[in-house]
Amino acid sequence: VFKVYCEGLFHENIKLGTIFVHRNITKEFEVDRIKSEFVSTVSHELRTPLASILGFTELILTRELKPDRQKKYLSTIYNEAGRLTALINDFLDIQRMESGNQGYERQQLELLPIIQKVVELQKIHSDKHDLILEVIGGSDNVLGDPEKLEQALTNLVHNAIKYSPEGGEVRITLFEKDSFVTIQIQDEGLGIPPEAIDKVFEKFYRVDNSDRRSIGGTGLGLAIVKEIVHVHDGSINVDSEYGKGSTFTISLPVLPALSAVTSK
Ligand code: ADP
Numbered sequence: 001v002f003k004v005y006c007e008g009l010f011h012e013n014i015k016l017g018t019i020f021v022h023r024n025i026t027k028e029f030e031v032d033r034i035k036s037e038f039v040s041t042v043s044h045e046l047r048t049p050l051a052s053i054l055g056f057t058e059l060i061l062t063r064e065l066k067p068d069r070q071k072k073y074l075s076t077i078y079n080e081a082g083r084l085t086a087l088i089n090d091f092l093d094i095q096r097m098e099s100g101n102q103g104y105e106r107q108q109l110e111l112l113p114i115i116q117k118v119v120e121l122q123k124i125h126s127d128k129h130d131l132i133l134e135v136i137g138g139s140d141n142v143l144g145d146p147e148k149l150e151q152a153l154t155n156l157v158h159n160a161i162k163y164s165p166e167g168g169e170v171r172i173t174l175f176e177k178d179s180f181v182t183i184q185i186q187d188e189g190l191g192i193p194p195e196a197i198d199k200v201f202e203k204f205y206r207v208d209n210s211d212r213r214s215i216g217g218t219g220l221g222l223a224i225v226k227e228i229v230h231v232h233d234g235s236i237n238v239d240s241e242y243g244k245g246s247t248f249t250i251s252l253p254v255l256p257a258l259s260a261v262t263s264k
Contacts (some may be wrong), residue, residue, distance in 0.1 A: 002009060002243065004215065018029055018224065021060055021143040025161070031065060033082070037204070038048075038204050038218075038219075040070045040090065041204070041206070041217075041218055041219065042091075042218065044101070044216075045216055045217070045218055046084065046087065048216065049080035049081070049084050049087075050080075052076060052077075053077050053081060056073040056074075056076050056077050057077060059073055059076070059077070060073055063091060064070075072216020075187060087218065090218060090220045090221070090224065091218075091220070093151075093219055093220075093224050094203060094224065096188065096221065096226050097223075097224070100227055101171050101250045102148075102227075102231065103146045104145050104148060104231055106145050106232075107143070107144070107145075107146070108141065108142075109140060109141070109142060109143075109146055110140050110141055111140040111141075111144075111146055111147075111181055111183065111252070112135060112140045112174060112216075113134070114150050114153065115133065115153060115172060115183065116133065117150065117240045118150060118153045118154050118157055119131050119133050119157065119172060121154070122154070122157050122158060122161060125161075126161050128166040128167065128172055128198060129161050129164060129166070129167070129168050129169070130167070130168070130169045130170065131157070131170050131172070132169060132170070132171045132172065133172045133174075134157070134171060134172070134173045134174070135173075135174045135175075135176035135248050136173060136174065137175060137176070138175055138176060138177070138181070138254075139169065139181065139254045139255075140181050140214045141177045141233070141254060142181055142252045142253065142254065142255050143232075143253075144232050144234050144252065145231075145232075148228045148231070148232075148233070149228065149232070151224065151228065152224070152225040152229060153185075153248070153250075154227040155221040155224060155225050156185045156220065156225060156248050157170065157172065157185055158251070159221060159222070160185050160186075160187035160223070160248075161187075162215060162217070162238055162247075163187065163189040163190045163212060163215065164187045164188060164189030164190070165189065168187060168188045168189055169183075169187070169188055170185065170186070170187050171185075171186045171187075172184070172186075173186070173187050175238070179253060179254050179256070180234075180251040180252060180253055181251065181252050181253075181254055182249060182250065183249070183250045183251075184247055184248070184249045184250075184253045185245075185247070185249075186245065186246070186248075187245050187246055188243075188245040189242050189245050190211050190212055190243065190244055191242040191243050191244050191246055192238065192240040192242065192246055193207065193209060193242045194242065195196075197238060197240060200222050200238065201222045201223060201225075201226045201236070202219075202223060203220060203223040204218070204219040205219045205223075206218075206219040225250075225262075229233060229250055229252070232252050232253075233244040233253055234250060234251050234252035234253065235251050236248065236249065236250050236251075237249055
């Protein structure tokens, strides 16, 4: 509530008025909270790989190491530098999304080769999970940006691995239904608590439960996936049972001009 003097409005009369200002500040507090949480998440996410890069480089520089050990340390440094690159790419993507300058280049393409590539690459990064690709059939032709679609699928398969215990199965299924190509990524991991299910696609949102506190992340992966899917006129949803696993489903419109693929 502000009290104001309205001088001169009514000749020499000085009126005292009261203006009621209703402003919902809950949202502003929420934005502040998310911002400061983000800064601490980012600092942590940057610091962890950097600490390991510095530590292992120091070991290589200051110790006489056997070649196999040296190679092991170098490969850790390489992987951690890759993590940093992926992180920075996520930030850039979000920033591009905000500024509306995403630079999509859509073309006629088949989804299966993209999924196969994603699965193969993830298998190289993690041999501790059982990745199964199942192609049920139908058309896999869409109008899409291959790099962006690869990124969206990578984020989903990567999450399925990241939020599953070792030895868990991740099943990726591709099929066509009602003129949509559908890809399901199903895991047997931690699952998502019911109160978080509506929020996981929000920027910077992370589930803060004890079962996943030690798992790194920025809360950007699913926001990026959602954006990519929407730009492709598709839809994404998640079905999850807490403690049992999750299934993420992406559907993209089939491109009718291309002929159907029934068996691959
Ligand atoms: P990040 O993994 O960096 O935290 P994401 O945007 O990819 O960010 O995911 C948001 C949140 O959703 C994660 O913090 C995680 O708790 C939850 N989540 C995402 N994918 C899965 C999954 N496959 N299984 C369980 N939880 C998941």
